[in-house]
Amino acid sequence: MKIAIIGLPQSGKTTVFNAAAGKTEAVGDYSKASHRAVIKVPDDRLEKLCEGVNPRKITHAEIEYIDISAFSGKGKESGAATIEMPEDVKYADALMVVIDCFTPDCSPMRHFNLFNEEMILSDQMIIERNLDKRVRTAQLTGDKEAEIEAEVLKKCLSCLEEGRPLSQGGLDEEAIRAVTKYSLLSLKPLLIVLNIPESDIGNQDKWLAQFADLTIPGARETVVLCGKIEMELAALAPDDQAAFLADLGISRPAMELLIQKSYNLVGLIVFFTVGEPEGRAWTIRKGTNARRAAGAIHSDIERGFIRAEIVSYADFEKYGSERAAKEAGKFRVEGKDYIMADGDIVLFRFNI
Numbered sequence: 001m002k003i004a005i006i007g008l009p010q011s012g013k014t015t016v017f018n019a020a021a022g023k024t025e026a027v028g029d030y031s032k033a034s035h036r037a038v039i040k041v042p043d044d045r046l047e048k049l050c051e052g053v054n055p056r057k058i059t060h061a062e063i064e065y066i067d068i069s070a071f072s073g074k075g076k077e078s079g080a081a082t083i084e085m086p087e088d089v090k091y092a093d094a095l096m097v098v099i100d101c102f103t104p105d106c107s108p109m110r111h112f113n114l115f116n117e118e119m120i121l122s123d124q125m126i127i128e129r130n131l132d133k134r135v136r137t138a139q140l141t142g143d144k145e146a147e148i149e150a151e152v153l154k155k156c157l158s159c160l161e162e163g164r165p166l167s168q169g170g171l172d173e174e175a176i177r178a179v180t181k182y183s184l185l186s187l188k189p190l191l192i193v194l195n196i197p198e199s200d201i202g203n204q205d206k207w208l209a210q211f212a213d214l215t216i217p218g219a220r221e222t223v224v225l226c227g228k229i230e231m232e233l234a235a236l237a238p239d240d241q242a243a244f245l246a247d248l249g250i251s252r253p254a255m256e257l258l259i260q261k262s263y264n265l266v267g268l269i270v271f272f273t274v275g276e277p278e279g280r281a282w283t284i285r286k287g288t289n290a291r292r293a294a295g296a297i298h299s300d301i302e303r304g305f306i307r308a309e310i311v312s313y314a315d316f317e318k319y320g321s322e323r324a325a326k327e328a329g330k331f332r333v334e335g336k337d338y339i340m341a342d343g344d345i346v347l348f349r350f351n352i
């Protein structure tokens, strides 16, 4: 999974990136350099699963964060010429916009609105460039797919013209599939990071309340954190971290919540495979069937899929081991159409 971190210059993007990725890139330097890092998603379940087995290798699910300058802060005024988005933003699974709430004269809501305008303008341009072509193709060839696509694009355009992001456009799954190839930005899940001053730690609720209207369940989430503190925290050894957190009167780094929210927002779940060579968490989208899930491991397993043998993590935990869960009858054999659940512990049977 790829998340692009965007926002105005000096909003704290690189600071948040450093905190999330445990890096030490220069902050406050007005540079437009982009940074990228792949981080492990912390998952206690994987650790517990591996305890009895002691695999030679443990592989966590991963998220890639990209810190990138892609937002001019001019909103609609930025015009068509400057709104071309970098590939890293277009192909990100989700966007994270960092908003400055820490400088004394900041205007967070205004900055969010400008950001929103730019996303909308960018999508509008892409659609305007393609709509006529699709309409013509549909008329000339009677191609059903082009027809559906043209309809969806029209619907998207009117939503954008009303100033609403496409995540609020009421598109169903089929409609979304029809326009996936355009990588429309306002359709991407969005995480809003309110970067608050140190003095407001403990007052996160005040900020959340102020931005409550911006949340769209399943499409847009808000996280309140102080990037500077989080970056300092991430640079400490685990014991010192605990002491620092206690000093601040908070229970865990906001980064953990940020990572978790990123994951949920994109609609991802995890399944596990555990054996002596490797214990591993695999990332798939919610709603993926067993056969496609097997393809996350290897295309041969997908092609030669026979069945999936599954114990759920909840049963593993309840009975204390995979074997005990199986003995209690908590072992399922599932076919290719089974929809995978988060935390399934799986052994795929296949032949090639």
Ligand SMILES: Nc1nc2c(ncn2[C@@H]2O[C@H](COP(=O)(O)OP(=O)(O)O)[C@@H](O)[C@H]2O)c(=O)[nH]1
Binding pocket: 007, 008, 009, 010, 011, 012, 013, 014, 015, 016, 026, 027, 028, 029, 030, 031, 102, 195, 196, 197, 198, 225, 226, 227, 228, 229
């Ligand atoms: N006081 C305070 N300063 C911050 C915070 N986050 C970032 N900064 C400062 O804001 C400046 C810009 O941060 P940077 O991460 O480089 O912003 P970027 O341009 O968006 O990448 C730096 O001087 C940071 O130290 C914060 O939470 N509190």
Ligand SMILES: [Mg+2]
Binding pocket: 013, 014, 015, 027, 028, 031
């Ligand atoms: Mg930066």
